[in-house]
Amino acid sequence: MTEVQLLGITISILLVSTVLLFIRRRRRFPVMLLGYSCHLPDSDRRCTLDLCEYLGARMNIYDFEALEFMRLIYRKSGLGEETYMPPYLMQPVECLSIKHPTAIQEAKEGLFSTVSALLCKTDVAPQAITHVVVACSLFSPSPSLSSLLINRFGFSESVKTYAFSGMGCSAGTMCVDFATRLLRYQPGYALIVVTESMGVNWYFGNNRHMLVTNCIFRVGSAALILTSDPTQRPKAKMELVLTQRTHHGADDSAYGAAIQMDDEDGMVGVALTKDLIRVAGTSLRRHISTLAPHVLPLSEMVRYAYRVGKSYLAGDKKSASLQVPDFTKAFEHICFHAGGKAVIDSVGKLMKFEHGVLEPARMTLHRFGNTSSSLVFYELAYFEAKGRIKKGDRVWMLAFGTGFKACSVVWRALKDSSMDPDNPWINCIHRYPVS
Ligand SMILES: CC(C)(COP(=O)(O)OP(=O)(O)OC[C@H]1O[C@@H](n2cnc3c(N)ncnc32)[C@H](O)[C@@H]1OP(=O)(O)O)[C@@H](O)C(=O)NCCC(=O)NCCSC(=O)CC(=O)O
Numbered sequence: 001m002t003e004v005q006l007l008g009i010t011i012s013i014l015l016v017s018t019v020l021l022f023i024r025r026r027r028r029f030p031v032m033l034l035g036y037s038c039h040l041p042d043s044d045r046r047c048t049l050d051l052c053e054y055l056g057a058r059m060n061i062y063d064f065e066a067l068e069f070m071r072l073i074y075r076k077s078g079l080g081e082e083t084y085m086p087p088y089l090m091q092p093v094e095c096l097s098i099k100h101p102t103a104i105q106e107a108k109e110g111l112f113s114t115v116s117a118l119l120c121k122t123d124v125a126p127q128a129i130t131h132v133v134v135a136c137s138l139f140s141p142s143p144s145l146s147s148l149l150i151n152r153f154g155f156s157e158s159v160k161t162y163a164f165s166g167m168g169c170s171a172g173t174m175c176v177d178f179a180t181r182l183l184r185y186q187p188g189y190a191l192i193v194v195t196e197s198m199g200v201n202w203y204f205g206n207n208r209h210m211l212v213t214n215c216i217f218r219v220g221s222a223a224l225i226l227t228s229d230p231t232q233r234p235k236a237k238m239e240l241v242l243t244q245r246t247h248h249g250a251d252d253s254a255y256g257a258a259i260q261m262d263d264e265d266g267m268v269g270v271a272l273t274k275d276l277i278r279v280a281g282t283s284l285r286r287h288i289s290t291l292a293p294h295v296l297p298l299s300e301m302v303r304y305a306y307r308v309g310k311s312y313l314a315g316d317k318k319s320a321s322l323q324v325p326d327f328t329k330a331f332e333h334i335c336f337h338a339g340g341k342a343v344i345d346s347v348g349k350l351m352k353f354e355h356g357v358l359e360p361a362r363m364t365l366h367r368f369g370n371t372s373s374s375l376v377f378y379e380l381a382y383f384e385a386k387g388r389i390k391k392g393d394r395v396w397m398l399a400f401g402t403g404f405k406a407c408s409v410v411w412r413a414l415k416d417s418s419m420d421p422d423n424p425w426i427n428c429i430h431r432y433p434v435s
Pocket of ligand 1: 072073076077078167168169170208209210212216258272273274276277338339340341342343370372400401402
């Protein structure tokens with residue numbers, strides 16, 4: 001063989017392997033939801049509204065107006081009699097200065113119970129997990145919550161971990177978007193765990209915006225495993241269709257709509273402004289305008305364009321701007337972030353949804369309160385507990401988060417849903433929906 005021939009063969013081999021490597025790198029693997037688990041705290045953490053009120057009153061730190069205000073909000077909140085309070089608040093009042101250990105305890109309870117149940121029911125060995133993604137907005141200890149999981153479950157040394165904080169209630173859907181980017185080009189298993197730390201962030205002042213937070217947020221966590229391993233397809237519940245994120249924080253009012261800050265007396269809390277409802281509406285309009293072309297059938301796009309055009313031609317610009325496409329034409333089921341009764345009401349109105357569309361959001365708020373980033377998974381569990389999801393159905397998860405952000409995740413069911421043994425609604429679904 002001549003030198004020229006040898007060089008030719010070498011170059012050809014190099015070229016072919018580069019092309020193969022490129023194809024392999026660019027190959028997009030479908031990402032699937034193998035399973036998920038939502039935390040159901042022990043029954044001794046369950047709180048009636050009266051008990052919630054009492055836990056605040058016994059601290060002897062709130063003035064009369066603040067206590068009356070909290071009573072009013074509890075009654076109007078849409079929360080029921082069975083939400084869960086954090087261990088910090090359930091301990092004797094003289095122990096309230098002990099914060100960090102109870103925050104760790106709260107985190108461990110949510111994280112360990114959901115991850116144990118999930119690994120067990122999906123039959124995934126801890127060693128198979130390639131990525132661990134944890135999000136908790138208001139508690140970011142060191143070592144991180146993802147390290148806490150590694151330490152407890154012994155994932156492999158090559159596992160890549162990520163711990164997010166400050167991402168607000170959209171962190172659950174955001175983590176799905178993030179993990180999908182990790183899994184798309186390389187088969188793997190991402191464990192996502194989302195939680196919130198209620199106890200250590202309890203607000204002890206009299207500022208109404210911060211008291212609203214105390215009244216509506218409750219304990220909850222969710223863990224899920226996403227995989228891009230094609231062999232897992234027969235076991236997977238749903239396939240991810242798309243994710244879509246929008247950030248509206250360039251606008252000052254959107255940035256400050258829900259924000260952690262000091263009150264006038266230096267007490268730290270998360271203030272929920274009354275403007276949040278308007279901000280959520282504006283952000284939602286922008287968000288769905290980016291989502292619509294990817295999900296709506298052409299017929300609905302045409303119908304929408306026709307309605308807008310008709311209003312313009314009639315000289316009614318306001319009516320034109322209030323038109324929204326019918327998203328129920330794109331999705332059979334909607335898990336909308338149940339951030340508060342007023343948020344659900346205003347979204348329902350803006351999207352022109354019939355009452356039943358947001359039933360899972362209202363019922364989840366009633367049963368579990370605002371559990372922050374895990375809420376949409378409790379809603380998914382509601383659909384499953386009711387056996388409503390059928391193979392081929394499309395599910396839309398939409399969550400808002402501080403910042404102000406909106407994040408959508410769209411799934412397609414790979415099988416009919418059924419109630420898992422650890423479904424958090426298992427003991428109460430027969431009582432829902434409540435009016
Ligand atoms: C707080 C509510 C349950 C109150 O119910 P209603 O609206 O039916 O009651 P209402 O209008 O009569 O209000 C009762 C009293 O509360 C006051 N009030 C209402 N909202 C307030 C707020 N944000 N700050 C301070 N005060 C508030 C009203 O002025 C009124 O006081 P007065 O009687 O003196 O006039 C509701 O407004 C609600 O769900 N709000 C949305 C909560 C929210 O922001 N959720 C998003 C969380 S953030 C999130 O989920 C994302 C994230 O964290 O990342």
